[in-house]
Amino acid sequence: MKRNIVAGNWKMNKSLAEGVQLAKDVNAAVESAGVLKCDVIVAPPFLHLTEVSKAVGKKVAVSAQNCAAEASGAYTGEVSAAMLKSANIPYTIIGHSERRTYYGETDAILAKKTGQALANGLKVIFCIGEELSQRDNGKYFDVVKGQIENGLFQLSADEFKSIVVAYEPVWAIGTGRTATSEQAQEVHAFIRKTIADKYGKEVADDTSILYGGSCNENNANELFAQPDIDGGLIGGASLVADKFIKIVTAF
Numbered sequence: 281m282k283r284n285i286v287a288g289n290w291k292m293n294k295s296l297a298e299g300v301q302l303a304k305d306v307n308a309a310v311e312s313a314g315v316l317k318c319d320v321i322v323a324p325p326f327l328h329l330t331e332v333s334k335a336v337g338k339k340v341a342v343s344a345q346n347c348a349a350e351a352s353g354a355y356t357g358e359v360s361a362a363m364l365k366s367a368n369i370p371y372t373i374i375g376h377s378e379r380r381t382y383y384g385e386t387d388a389i390l391a392k393k394t395g396q397a398l399a400n401g402l403k404v405i406f407c408i409g410e411e412l413s414q415r416d417n418g419k420y421f422d423v424v425k426g427q428i429e430n431g432l433f434q435l436s437a438d439e440f441k442s443i444v445v446a447y448e449p450v451w452a453i454g455t456g457r458t459a460t461s462e463q464a465q466e467v468h469a470f471i472r473k474t475i476a477d478k479y480g481k482e483v484a485d486d487t488s489i490l491y492g493g494s495c496n497e498n499n500a501n502e503l504f505a506q507p508d509i510d511g512g513l514i515g516g517a518s519l520v521a522d523k524f525i526k527i528v529t530a531f
């Protein structure tokens with residue numbers, strides 16, 4: 281069964297003390313919310329991962345925002361998947377549009393990163409999504425299909441079970457311009473079909489596909505009501521515990 285997931289991507293925000301406090305606040309809100317209909321994940325910066333892990337209980341999982349494409353060695357500034365595993369971090373985000381755009385991460389690099397993560401037993405939240413010009417010229421299906429094929433389709437069907445896909449249209453990230461629930465559902469259904477064509481319906485139906493891009497406490501409900509939207513990858517609204525918990529309880 282695919283799982284509903286709400287994940288908070290903190291990006292490069294919060295001091296260590298602020299991050300630990302946010303994690304404690306999210307954890308307390310999750311604990312008092314009773315039975316949830318989704319898994320909850322927070323993705324703080326690397327430096328905060330171990331302290332945030334200590335600050336949350338079993339109902340909140342912790343994710344990195346990135347990992348290295350190489351296993352180990354002379355790669356100054358990098359953090360390997362094996363290091364994340366050794367710190368008991370169960371997830372990493374890979375392929376966020378900010379990594380693709382600002383750090384030149386190509387599909388080939390992201391495929392290597394995904395391989396490293398899976399080889400170390402991590403689950404991967406793999407981000408895809410078109411830019412505004414690609415939406416406007418109608419090429420968005422080709423773009424997301426290419427990102428999936430080139431970043432993920434080297435995996436076996438068994439390996440693919442460790443993948444969560446996050447559809448994040450770049451034009452909706454941090455802009456306040458959310459995709460409508462119809463726009464998001466259309467692409468999510470296409471992503472699921474693309475996965476089904478490669479790995480079969482069962483694998484596709486079991487894959488959690490999250491929406492990201494100005495998802496907040498006001499629009500989460502409508503987005504999550506769509507049949508192929510299995511949760512959200514939340515940026516700005518995940519930095520305030522009260523807002524984040526409202527998104528978590530939108531299911």
Ligand code: 13P
Binds near residue numbers: 289453455456495513
């Ligand atoms: P915003 O929710 O701030 O638009 O960010 C979305 C995102 O990039 C999550 O990874």
